[in-house]
Every structure is written in C-alpha cells, then in structure tokens.
Amino acid sequence: MSVPTGFRRLVPGNRRTIRFSIDGQPVQALAGDSVLTALRINMAPARTSEFGDGSRAGFCLMGACQDCWVTLKDGRRLRACETPVEDGMDIITSLPSETQWPGA
C-alpha cells in the first residue's frame, strides 16, 4: 500500500495535534478534524460493512447517509462525520458496527 489514498489535507491551519488510535495503532490528526477526517487522513475506513461487501467510509459528510457510524473501544458509537476527534479516542474499524436506533 504505497500509493496514498484517503483524504488529502490542503489547508493545515494553525492547529494542535491530536493523538488517538485506530485498531490499536497510534496515529495523529489535527484539532478541528472530524473523526471521519481523522480516519481518512490516516487512510482508514470507518467500519466493515455488516453485509460483507467491504469497508465503508461515509458518503454524505452531512449526517444524512448514516454510513459513517464508528465504534470506540469503550463501546460508544458515533457518527464520524459530525463528531470532532479527541485525544485518546480508541477507534475500532475492523468490526462491523451495528447501529442501534429506535424504530428499526
């Protein structure tokens, strides 16, 4: 995997470094990044599709498609495109993340 993929940062801005981990690997992002941006900058997806069709990394970036739900090691689930990344977050992308929501 030498060819870069994922988001490319064009405007770094003057921001603090955030340290977090993806599937146990320590990685970095910048304050103000959404969890999804933080994942994509590090070439990671958000989750593995529970239907076995590969991985998913969001689609709409505006909270509408629900394809970016991620699971944290502590069990929290969140919409990655709408949640700012925080120091110490432990994100698990290798598990299918079954979103719980009422009415389903």
Add this chain to the structure above:
Amino acid sequence: MARRVVIVGAGPAGIRAAEALVQAGLRPVVIDREVKSGGQIYRRPAEGLDRPAEHLYGGDAAKARALHATFDTLGTSIDYRPRTEVFGITENLLHMHDGDRLYDLHFDDLILATGATDRIAPIPGWTQPGVYTLGGAQIALKAQGCAIGHRVAFVGSGPLLTLVAAQYAAAGAEVAAVLDTSSFAALRRGLPLMAARPGLLLRGLKLRASLRRHDIPYVTGVRDIRIEGDGTRVTGLRWTVKGKTRHLDCDGVGMGWHLRSETQLAQLAGCAFGWDPVGRQNAPDIDDMGRSSCPHVYLAGDSTRILGADGAETAGYLAAAACLEDMERPAPFPVARLLRRMQLMRRFARGIAMAFPYPDDICTDLPDEALLCRCEAITAGDYRATIAKAHAIEPNRAKSLSRVGMGRCQGRYCGAVAARILAVNGGLPLEQQPGLRPQAPVRPMPMRLLRDNAEETAG
C-alpha cells in the same frame, strides 16, 4: 400570550424568516442540529480553520458575510437552540434532542427550512471508501480543508458538479476529470430559461472556463459508469462515451445529480405532497408564500423546491410574511417585489432541470449485481425480484417487502432510484407514486438517549 413560532433550520431560509419575525416584534425559537448557523452553502468552518470569506465562499462571500452578520445581531432577540435536532412531530409538538436530553416543544406556528441533500443515482462500486457525494466533497473542503482523495474525479450533473470541481482545482487538489451525464444539446436547451438570472449563468460559464485553464477535461454524455476498487479503496473509473470505453486512475470520486429536498418533517407534520414536474420528485404543496396544506405550518427554501441560496433567502422572508399575515399582523416589508423575484428563481430552476436532467436510464439500467441500497446492501436484482414476486406497484409496499428505503438513511439516497426501477417493472408511473413514508426519528439517534430519559421519567 404571544404565539410561539418555531423555525427549524438556520440556513439562509430560516435566518431570513427569523429576521423578519424579529422585525415584526416576535421572538421565534430557531432550532438547528449544527453547532454553527449558516446552513449548507454558508457553512462556517471548524475552529482554527477560519479562512477569509473569499476563499470559503468565492463569489458569494459578500452574501455569506451579510447572512452571518444578520444572524449574529439577532442575538437574544431569538431563542436559538443549536446542536438540537427535531426528530419527530405529533400535532403541535416537536420531539427533539440535543445529544443529552430528549424533550418536546409546543408550537403555535411552525416554519420548516430544513434544506436539501444530494440527489444520487447509484453506480456500480459507489459504496467503496473514497466515494462521496458532491456536497460531501464540498464539505470536506469547506469545513475541513481536505480533498476527498489525492486524485479525484467528479461524476454526475448539475450546477454543483462544475462548482465543486472548480473549487477543488482552485484549492490545489488534483482533479482527474469531470464526467457529466447530461449532453451539450440539453445544456443548450436550458440556456434561455437560465438567462432569467444572467449573473448566475455567467458565473457558471466562468467556472467551466476555469476548469479548462486547469486542463481538467469536462466530458458530456457519459454512460455505463463504474467505480473500480477492491472494496476497501477506489482505484479508478470506467465509462463509455459515444460508444467508446474510457478509463482513468483515481482514489476519490465525488458524485451527485443536483439536490433533493429534505421533506421528512413536513411529511410527519401531515402536509400534502404532489409530483413536482420540474424537480421530478414528490414535493409539498405550497402557495406562493410558502403556506403548506396544514394551517400554521409554513415551508421555505430548498426543503420545498431547489431554488438555490438566493431563492431560499427570499422564501424565508415570504414564509415569515405569510405567518404574520395569518396572525393578522403586517409584514415588515412589501411582499410584491419578493414574489416577482421568486418567479425568476423558478424560471431559472426550470432551466437547470432542462440542462442537467436526472438520468432515469442510469437508474433503470442499474446492473442486477450492483448495490441499490447502501444501508442494507441490497442489490438492484434483489429489488427487482421482490417487486415482481409481490406484485408491488407503489414504493411503500415495495419497501416493506424488500427493505429498500427502510434502512438508516430512510430512503434519502435510494428513494429516487427505487421509484424509477419500480415504474418500469410493473409499478405505478412516477408521477402517480406516493413518496416513501418517513418515520420518527428522521435520523438515527443513540439508544442511550431513550434509555437515560426513560429512567429520568421513571425516577
């Protein structure tokens, strides 16, 4: 006691409605799920990423500044509730949550200005990491200062296609190509109507020219588009044009065919809907001012018809004026001029619809093995088989049997496609199909909220 007027949405439409109500001496509640006001087009960037308005909003910088300034001066003369989502409506009660707390809010009058989302036609490979909506690609740039890939191709049709590609090029992203499913002939047919707003038309042509300056190919009339990749990343794009197959390498794809209105709340409020021949989707019935079929429910902006940001501001003023009129209070401005403006906007929108039509054939020709529903990974073939077996002729029955439209996105991204596939597989013609019925919550919410709040009530 003063009537409680609630506005849902703090984009151009909601902000102008709030301004008008405040001018008339009311103190409306303004609810928006976002942290910051501004809505889609005038979205404000994350902290620490502030850039000059000229960079963020291009030719719309002055309008963006004016709208933000208006909102900021409203201050405490409105009851502003950011980070708050309305997820359901029963009679005169809004059901909402702010991430921690669930609560209901009573309204006497309601103005819905909930905006729009991208209109999608699925193409094989569209669920892979690296594929985003055009709107999403723009949000990555505006709000996060990122491109969705290192080498990006844009596919679809409509004003956002050229705009987002040009914004990417200007920001220094590598844009491989822009692929338009519309034709040059269609564009020419739309031009006379688009001339209703010469400034906007000119700007569109200039954006096209800026793509040429960056040596970005703009190809029209593309079909048989496929996104290549291994399920974990995008590696390229394949399409045909004039019978020839073409290919390019890329790791990011932005796709979209103009916009679709976010109508779930209006549906839950009980507003009547009908077929809109311009947008070619179901749309709420409204009068010229934005009155819905329900008394005391007004609709404004992209959530009714896609008329763009200027149209949304005008519609916001008009909806507030209608609301005031129905309270027998005068509007704080004359409405005749605004009504004339709306006519121009609608004329322009007809031109856009003609120039950049939604590609029905791409939907109905979707290969059986391609995913139609990304939420539950249902293929076009499965959907066709289910409707044939069940003799479903309308989308809600087809939905309950196939689950297409029942997933987490509630049909936002598959609804238009499913309707078209249904129409050519023994279903009702498009114009006669009812829309998908939404259910509360209009977006998924954490179970934790229900649990915590149930405990609160019980304790």
